[in-house]
Amino acid sequence: MFELILRAPESLVETVSDALMLELDALSVSVEDADADSEAEQALFGEPGMPAPKAGWQRSTLRALFPEEAAATEAATLLLAQDWAADVAMQGLQPVPEQDWVRLTQSQFAPVEITPSFWIVPTWHEPPAAAQQIIRLDPGLAFGTGTHPTTRMCLRWIATQPDERRAGWQRVLDYGCGSGILAIGAALHNGQAIDAVDIDPAAVTSTQANAQANGVQLNAGLPELASGHYPLVLANILATPLKLLAPLLCGHVAAGGDLVLAGILERQADELTAAYAPWCELAVHDREDGWVLMTARFAP
Template sequence: MAWIEILIEVAREHAENLSDALMEAGALSVSVEDADEGTDAEKPLFGEPGMEPEEAAWDRSRVVALIAADADAAAILAEASAAIALTTIPAYTTRHVEDQDWVRLTQSQFEPIHIGKNIWVVPSWHEIPDPAALVLELDPGLAFGTGSHPTTRLCMEWLEAHAPKELSVLDYGCGSGILAMVAKKLGAQAVVGVDIDPQAIESANFNAERNHCDITYTLPEQFSASHPVGTQFDVVVANILSSPLKVMAPMLSGRVAAGGFLILSGVLARQAEEVAAAYAPFITLTVWAEHEGWVALSGKKPS
């Protein structure tokens, strides 16, 4: 069976409503892309834990609707446009989509990822490239963190370079749980992961069980109850984004034990100075490494 995709370029304010209207008019699925993807005008939308974008739309958005091969693309778009009171029907193009093994195609897009000196993140359907390496079996999922993003990679490389053997580790904003698992496999004694998203906690628990890692993953309110103020960790890592990191400076700094380390990422290079300034009253942070415009900040709390 084959399908047809309708590709429609619209302004940001129409992307979400048009998507909904297309589904009502008979589209099988709808997605929104950056119409400037691949150009200098491309604008990434970042949706990491705690900072999800309000809408998946760009100034110039491309709405892509999948319809049956025998469906009338013009009629479906006309109905959707009328439903949201567009004065004119947007210009569009179509392209044929041939049937194929979609599961195999999706899996082929995710290869094992080599990080640092000796870490491999391997999807479950792949063979392990190096059985002697530190291997994490992790499939792409709903929670952020597979090692493909520069911020995750930077934190993993820091942990590898400063193996927390026999130390306690807090992963705040844990997402998929990948950083907590790296810490545990590097010899950490007690590891706790915290995230505001219940789905992330569910995903992290699943991943930890699959990778034979004894880790406690919890929501913030549960964490506060089981680890009251004053409970500190030898290593605290937070891979979120700059705005929440600045807000959480007193709390995260307070969770670092004397002589312990704080590692922050989710920070663009141009934001490093202002994030470090927010933590300056508690811990002196410097840029440990940079990758693709993102940085990891780290510092040691005075003994």
């Protein structure tokens, strides 16, 4: 495998990336700040789960992987010959050491502790000795592997509710289910008749597969699957869609039921409280790494 390294201005990052991936058959393209670790370094962050505010930095380094040196050389020759690529410069072409990519990827995902007895464990790991309950979940296309604070806080809330509260979870709604991890967590803690919904068909497929792998029963589908009232409604999305969904989500919470919301930054808590005020009194229940978990208990 060979790596082609190019330098491009911000205005050309997207064009160069598209050309490498769509026309020149690069296996992958990554973009870095060419001025990283210098006084000219620029911070470029987007909210988790959302696109970055810009495609690249003022001076960006693009690294494209090719299976063979000839393919990388041809790609560089064709790209740099384009009239629009006058400001693109080749920085290098080098072999990439062979590695066991599967093993390397797996090493980045270790078991995740939710409570001392409740863990998320990838299939290639043995469960920790202290684990009495586990969710088997591998990283995939859908959001929710347990490594993000919002997922951990939701699962921790589920796992720490008293038995008498869990006994009332005769129906559960996981809205924006992603990998299905919250729905599975609820099922492992006495949740019944669970509906897990998402706008992404890939998330629905992922949820169904993960539920089967964990031996739990649930209904996964697109949002129209959700109907009626639920004693427990879970939604780990992001603040903006959560605000828009306020009437819908609150309309699904049964009398005496719980609403559990995540994907909210600490600075957004007041906005969510105001958005949900017509229906319930949201409060911050948990905090972790700049994120908050907000919950509301509806009147019986």
